[in-house]
Each structure stands twice: as C-alpha cells, then as structure tokens.
Amino acid sequence: MLQPLDCDNGVRVYVSPLLRNAGVPHGFSTRIGGVSEGPFRSLNLGNPSGQAQQDSTEHLTENYRRLHQAIGCEDRTRVFAHQVHGACVLDPAISPATDSMHGGTEIGRGDAIVSGDATKLLSIRVADCVPVLLAEKSGRRVAAIHAGWRGVVLGAAIETLRHFYNPAHVLAAIGPSISLEQFEVSADVLVEFQHRFGADTPYRHSPKGASKAHIDLREALRIQLNRAGVPVSQIDMTDRCTVTHGDEFFSHRRDNGLTGRMAAVIGAVR
Secondary structure: OOEEEEOOOOOEEEEOHHHHHOOOOEEEEOOOOOOOOHHHOOOOOOOOOOOOOOOOHHHHHHHHHHHHHHOOOOOOEEEEEEOOOOOOEEOOOOOOOEEOOOOOEEEEEOOEEEEOOOOEEEEEEEOOOEEEEEEEOOOOOEEEEEEOHHHHHHOHHHHHHOOOOOHHHEEEEEOOEOOOOOOEEEHHHHHHHHHHHHHHOOEEEEOOEEEEEEEOHHHHHHHHHHHOOOOHHHEEOOOOEOOOOOOOOOOOOOOOOOOOOEEEEEOOOO
16 A cells, blocks of 8 residues: 655655665655645646646746655656657657756657666656556666556556566556546446456446446556556555545546646656
8 A cells, every 4th residue: 555755845745665665766746745826736746738727837846846855866857748648658768858848858748658767757747547656676667657547448557568578577556546436437438448357347337327437447457457467466556536635636627627736756776
C-alpha cells in the first residue's frame, strides 16, 4: 500500500514501499505544499485544457521546484510528454525535445516515458486518470505511465513493459486516481473493457440501470500488469480517490474541468 510522506518543505507525496526499498527516487504528488491559488490551490503542476482560467507559469515553476526538492531530485531534468490518452511509449534518448516555459523538457506526444538515464526525472500529470510508476528491481530502468480508461483499454501499461528485459523483475506502483465508486461509465465503455478483460473485468452494475456501470481502473491495471508477468507481490496499490478526497487531490470530474494537476515522478538509480 502506498504511504503518505509529509516532506520538510511542506509538500505531501505518496510513496511506494517497494520502490523506496529499491532506492528509486519517486513520488505521487498531492495538492498540498505549493503556492497556487483559487481552483489550483496549492501544489498545482499543470493547467486545464480548454479553460479560460489558467495558473501562472511562475506558480507552476515554483511548485515543480518544491516537488523535485521533496524527493531529493533538485539536480535532475524533468521530462514529460504531451499526453493524448493513448499507449505510445517515449524514450528521452531518441525523442525530439522542446524546452518548457515552466522548466523541464517535453519530448513529444504519448502517455508513457521510459528511461535508464539517471540525470532525468520522468513525469506524467493526472487529475483522475491513473498514474503508474515502474522500475527494474535494480532501479536502473524506470517508467512513468498516464492511464485513463482509453489508455487502459489500449494497453499503455503492457506496451511500457515491453521496454523492460523481464517483467518478472519489475516493481510497480499504482497511484491515487478516481475510484470504482466514483467512476461511472456508459454501457459502451463497459463493452470496451469486457473485450479487453473478459470475465476478469473489474466492474459493478450501476443503480441507475443497464446503461451505466462502475469500473475499477486501478484493479484493471493490476490485472494487466500481472497478466504481463509482474508478480502481484511486486505491485503496490492505493485506496486514495481523487474525487472523494478533495483536501488532498485535484479532480477533473469533481471540479467540472477547472482544476489543477498532480504529477507522478520517477528517476533511475545512480
């Protein structure tokens, strides 16, 4: 189970005992410990798309600085992607790079980043979707995955595992996200999951009737990782819901799109 960590600079992150014991620097951020205001209060790490109200570049830069400091990665270059709810896996060593206004380097369109470069800090952003962090037991190769329901159905986690030599030697941490109770979907989305998971589809019927269902995205990812060769004993989970626990997390669904972003970050062992 992921554990909360309140850092000296006021930032709260969730950490994986599995990754921590392997010496892998990482963290799942919360909204606690930053400088942003209003709907982005306080550790906002990204702006909502399509909204007129946006957080400032200065706030984002300082918030990322604090997150890096909290996990002891001040000297690493943050690498992130233009996330598109797909299954494309990027590698900073071979992907075109563009400097960001609020620090870090953007390396293209995709929803997973994998690297063994210990000068980098891999980062993905979420506000209900599931963040997943992976590392070899040696900590020498790591990955960060953004998985909304489309990413789960398309197999973003499975595609990322293909970039590791042996899934049986991979440690995984599945971070805070929208929960089964809060993730209600239409019947056509449930069908997509049933095509992918069959009888193992982690869902329950909605009290609203056959046109709705609730899906457990975190459990779906655990099933995928395990099917692909990662032992269940090497997968850390959490029960924290971004919609329900508004004091700790931003939520796109709860706040009707006008909200901030958390980040999940990870770096290879030096």
